[in-house]
Amino acid sequence: EVQLVQSGAEVKKPGESLKISCKGSGYSFTSYWIGWVRQMPGKGLEWMGIIYPGDSDTRYSPSFQGQVTISADKSISTAYLQWSSLKASDTAMYYCAKTWSSSSLDAFDIWGQGTMVTVSS
Amino acid sequence: QSALTQPASVSGSPGQSITISCTGTSSDVGGYNYVSWYQQHPGKAPKLMIYEVSNRPSGVSNRFSGSKSGNTASLTISGLQAEDEADYYCSSYTSSSSHVVFGGGTKLTVL
Numbered sequence: 001e002v003q004l005v006q007s008g009a010e011v012k013k014p015g016e017s018l019k020i021s022c023k024g025s026g027y028s029f030t031s032y033w034i035g036w037v038r039q040m041p042g043k044g045l046e047w048m049g050i051i052y053p054g055d056s057d058t059r060y061s062p063s064f065q066g067q068v069t070i071s072a073d074k075s076i077s078t079a080y081l082q083w084s085s086l087k088a089s090d091t092a093m094y095y096c097a098k099t100w101s102s103s104s105l106d107a108f109d110i111w112g113q114g115t116m117v118t119v120s121s
Numbered sequence: 122q123s124a125l126t127q128p129a130s131v132s133g134s135p136g137q138s139i140t141i142s143c144t145g146t147s148s149d150v151g152g153y154n155y156v157s158w159y160q161q162h163p164g165k166a167p168k169l170m171i172y173e174v175s176n177r178p179s180g181v182s183n184r185f186s187g188s189k190s191g192n193t194a195s196l197t198i199s200g201l202q203a204e205d206e207a208d209y210y211c212s213s214y215t216s217s218s219s220h221v222v223f224g225g226g227t228k229l230t231v232l
Contacts, residue, residue, distance in 0.1 A: 035221075037167075037223075044208075044210060044223060044224075044225050044226040045159070045161075045167065045210050045212075045223045045226070046223060047212065047220060047221045047222060047223055049220070050220075050221075059218075059219055059220050060218075060220070061218070061220045061221075061222075062217075062218050062220075095166055095167070097167075100169065100172055100178065104155065104214075105214070105220075105221065106153075106155035106156075106157060106172070106173070106212070106213070106214045106221055107155075107157040107169055107172035107173070107212070108157075108159075108167075108169060109169045109172070109178055111166040111167055111168070112166065113166060114166055
């Protein structure tokens, strides 16, 4: 079974750093893009960025460029999303998802269960 | 403000058909056949319903169909069922910075 399993919920203070993870299984992890999507409470989906674990090619939405870092460790089939200094406005559910095709980054066919990040003093 | 424009809400009765629009520009929806549609039930992860404008992934009901005309893509759901009540999001590849943008989402209510 193809699946993405994300790390658990996090509660952090403003200014703290954080790295959440997304482990893929049941498919060739290095052959498909893995993206990250933010959903703030009660709001819509926002495409943050994407990485191709095979060669670490990474693209960011202009809205998130410089705000987060996306990385992957193909040896353990895991992608990461990290912040160096969290803000209260980073409070949201974060989903990872894999693309349906190895050659395009447009559609996500498998999604993780989501990681809720709460940033509060 | 989302890059792609969707109606905030649509509604229909069981058995009817509804269409959700997704309007972009020539730099995204109009320029590429890389439009996708997702269904999201409350508290759940999104589910891919349509990719590349009109293709259905395996397991998605043929009651869901997608199309595109110019800068506007559409998702049509025929034979509405209670379980179709959910939020629907479109997305498109955009040549601006080579990334993907989502629409603001549409809440479908089955009356």
